[in-house]
Amino acid sequence: MAYNNDGGQGDFQPQTYKGNWKCSKCNGEITELRFEPDPGRLNQLLCLNCFREKKRTSGGGQPFRR
Numbered sequence: 001m002a003y004n005n006d007g008g009q010g011d012f013q014p015q016t017y018k019g020n021w022k023c024s025k026c027n028g029e030i031t032e033l034r035f036e037p038d039p040g041r042l043n044q045l046l047c048l049n050c051f052r053e054k055k056r057t058s059g060g061g062q063p064f065r066r
């Protein structure tokens with residue numbers, strides 16, 4: 001993994017990764033990711049829409065439930 005990042009700036013800018021991927025669900029184009037795509041999971045990527053939907057419908061990951 002080539003990382004050309006010479007830190008030094010104290011900015012908290014969210015890092016985005018530009019590229020050209022495909023959503024594994026809706027087949028839509030993904031041109032930007034908020035995380036570094038795992039080369040081994042490029043075929044499991046989800047676009048923002050599908051990602052949100054999945055998060056909402058799965059409802060998992062909630063430690064507290066009332």
Ligand SMILES: [Zn+2]
Binds near residue numbers: 046047
């Ligand atoms: Zn999608």
